[in-house]
Amino acid sequence: MRIALTHNLRLSDLEEEAEFDTQETVNALAGAIERLGHRLERFEVSGPASRTVARLEAYSPDLIFNTAEGRRGRFREAFYPALFDELGFPYTGSDAYALAVTLDKQLTKLILAKHGIRTPGWQYVEKLSELTAENLRFPVIVKPNFEGSSKGITQDSIAETLDEVRAKVTQALAKYPAGVLVEEYIGGKDLTVPFLAAVDNDYDGVLSPVEYVIDPAATVGRKYPIYDYELKTKHHSAVRVRAPANISAKTAEDVRKMAQTIFQVLDCRDLGRIDFRLSDAGVPYFLEINALPSLEPGAGIYASAELDGLHLDGVINSIIQSAAKRYKIKDSARRQGKPARKTGPLRVGFTYNVKRVKPTVDASEDSEAEYDSPATLQAIREAIASWGHEVVDLEANQELPSVLASTPLDVVFNIAEGFKGRNRESQVPAMLELLDIPYTGSDPATLSIALDKALAKKIVRQAGIHTPNFQLMLTGKERLNKDFTFPLMVKPVAEGSSKGVVSKSVCHSEAELREVVKEIASKYKQPALVEEYIGGREFTVGLLGERRPRVLPPMEIVFLDKEEKNPVYSFQHKLDWTDRIRYDAPAKLEPALLERLRAAARGSFMALGCRDVARIDFRMDDKGRLYFIECNPLPGLTPGWSDLVLIAQGAGMDYRTLIGEIMAPAIRRYKEREARRAADEQPPAKVLLEKNAQEKGGLEDKPANGHHAVSSALGGEPRTDPKIS
Incomplete structure (x- = not known):
């Protein structure tokens, strides 16, 4: 498994x-x-x-x-x-439900009292004014009601007078305001009774009681021999587990039967542990139950299980087998009446464009700058495969449509940039939607909109997020917006990876601007985007998820050349950033600015309809206003280099986890699709009723064949649904 x-x-x-x-x-x-x-x-x-x-x-x-x-x-x-x-x-x-109940000591005691389980007298206290202690016998122990692992239990937890109880309750409530338990202290032995549901014995999996034995040297100066927090954490070597407990056979049987009742009443599954105190008179008292017991080496569950011939691996196997039996994992077609869902390895198609022409630093050659190198593709393959899935390579070339149609796939991990045009990034997702194959990333509409920087800015601006003022130029001869003031930024309207963004993209005169626009229109065969240059700090923000995206800590691109008056995150920077820029991931931001940046990123993501993953760029002016620059819903994934990968590293997320998080929503959509298909394959309820009646001979007019029965029930002509592959 x-x-x-x-x-x-x-x-x-x-x-x-x-x-x-x-x-x-x-x-x-x-x-x-x-x-x-x-x-x-x-x-x-x-x-x-x-x-x-x-x-x-x-x-x-x-x-x-x-x-x-x-x-x-x-x-x-x-x-x-x-x-x-x-x-x-x-x-x-x-x-x-069982875990919530058993963590509440007082509620557990109330439930068990109705089933005749003996517990020390107690009083639950949420406010000091509720404390009466009139029906309690001293000494008493004060402990948190909603804690385990002896948290909050020390030698000072035991009180011998009412004044001491009040003082200790006040102190305990200050630290554990959810409530404390004031419980009669029972002197005697600490017993623990483990439970493994898969063990076949006369007590429904309840194992033999074991005993905690404290080294006498560790109890010097201690008035009460209790297994408190200090012994459990700092001096655990002074406590050993005796298996079986040094008690009579009759007492062991009584304790196991009592534990059997408790585990059944509280509906504990697979494993558990109950702590008892055996009084000096030999009477067992229930103290508490742990439905999520410790499985650390040396725990009492292992010592007790060894008496039944189970060592560590056997204990773990019994837990696994108990759960597997309960969920009927071998019968994967249905789990507790739920629709089928595929678990385990999936066939993950990997759509990509491979970079065969290396870009030059001067940007004279950047035709395949957005494509991915063989090394990057291999890193992504390995990351997908590390999650246990089978990877099927699908290069996004002209043969892809026929390959997709003939290749059985569960989901597709898509990083394909497409061929040409401002809709190129949407080409592969559109094919996948036509074939009803779930895939990672945004849908065709978002990919097309986001690649067109001017259109994306219009939508983001409508969502109330600042963008620089801008206009499009087709030839460089158009009239320049009279509201512009130099410097102005010029770049291709529908390119990524900073293609077309170089040092001269920041123009200081109209003549410079028109010349750059002509170059862009000629080289990239598309309009140029002219926008106000925002001269402050630059940030990029990664987001993961769907309707409520997770915003990763922003990264700041810090320009190191202080003599550069109007720095820009250029194509050259991305190819060779050594000594020219620094990446601060996460960015050093005061809380208020961080929250504004996160809100702007989330708002942009949602306004553009992004899904699964995106990286959004911002600039901040000298007045502290944040401006949306662009959104990349198909960001680069080169290990140790791409901005999103650096952002993830700054957030403590390794590369494998990043790929897994991008892939996860697509897998969820795949499972939802499979559930819908499974539901569609079920015959309508009326058909089932008629079929059952026919089998019992209850229908007078028995149809000649099954097709007639279906058409009668649906009120239409017989039909045969095509098989969806």
Whole structure:
């Protein structure tokens, strides 16, 4: 299977990361999964959820092995399972409901009390005024209601008088305002009872109780022998797991039966762990349940599983098999009544134009400047293939239409620039839409509009975003807009990769301008765009996504030649930028300006109807006003060189992840198309009812054949739907 390992990586010793997995734990889990013969991809999910979604859609796993705890809030453990459910991906462990309930200690106790489960007396407190403690027996322990891993539990958590309780509750609420639990302290042994649903035993997967044994040397000066946060994090070597627990067979059986009831009542799946306190009188009390237990090496679940002959790999395999059985992964045609969706490797067509003529630095030769080098194409191929997909090369030449029509493809990763004309970038996407093949990037309309810089500026200006004033010139003889003031910028209206943008593109007189316009019209066979030169800082912003695009941290192009009066990000700069410009990624911006730039980029993206990916250029004048310069919805992807790649690197995103995020929405559209097709293939409900009635002999007028039955139900002539390949 293709498995995604979702986790939060612990990067510090801060308490807020106490429940996260260490690199050692992640490596151990990954190693076990790979040794079991599965293909694995690691997903650290602490960043934006949109990035996790995009990466999961790109990888398209058969199963998610989930250990992610979430970062904040009372429902943090439930967040990722809820997200997986929404995306339709199977995952290990309990669902969002069970995780939300079990993280709430007080709610768990209320539910279990109705099923006769013995727990210490308690009181839940959200405000100090609610504290009565009149029915509690001292001493009591004060602990956060919505935390695990012994967070907030220390020797100072135990109170012996009402005044001490008030003081400790006040202190705890200041740190954990969601609520605290005041619970009777039960002296005795700490037991933990693990659960592996796939283990076939008399207790429905509940394993033998194990015992936490604390080194006496570590308890010197401690009044209460509790497994607190300090022991769990700083002195964990002083605690060992005894398996089986040193308790009588009768007590072990009672505890396992109690745990069996708890796991069933709370609907825990695949794995779990329950903590009990065995009193000095030998009476077991339920303390709490962890439906997302630690799987770090040495955890109690492994010690207990070894008693059943399961070592680390066996434990991980049992979790995977339990989830696979629940989701019926082998029966991929239907999952819990949902439409079919393809997981695993896809056939990804790769449409491109290969650069065979190398551009010259003086721009005398730039005919294939927008095309991609063989090295860039190979990097993209490898990045797509690294997500487990099959890559099918499709060079965008005159043979492409017939090749597309005869090649089975799931999706297409498109970077093709097209052949000629201001609609050239839309040519390949238009063919793909004709053939109903999902593809990456914007649709033909957006690609055509964005390539025409004048048309793009009109649309962006209507959205309330500043653009420099401009006009088009076809010959250089047209009357110049009387509102213009020099310097003015002149460039081809429908070219990318800074083609036609050179040092002399900034004109300081009308004579210079008309000469440059003539050169552009002659060389590029298209009008020249004349626009006001904005002489301030230059930024470029990358965006990823669809309706609500993710705006990456902007990059600033810093011009290093201070003697250059009117610098421009030219064709020469892009070919040889050493010592001439510097890329600050991310740009050094004060928060207010950063937010304005992000808003302008997002507004431009949405106004132009961009999709999946785009890079948008801005200039800022001396008054701090931001001006839209142009949008590139088909940006370059050369590793370590293209602007979007540098922007992504500045945002902490490697090249492989960038390609995956661009690809992810197209894969999602592919799956939506497949779901629609599957739904269209289902016969109408009326037909099914008539068919069932016929099989039971309930219809008097039995039609002669199936075609007649369909035409009768639909009220029309018989038809045969053509097969869509």
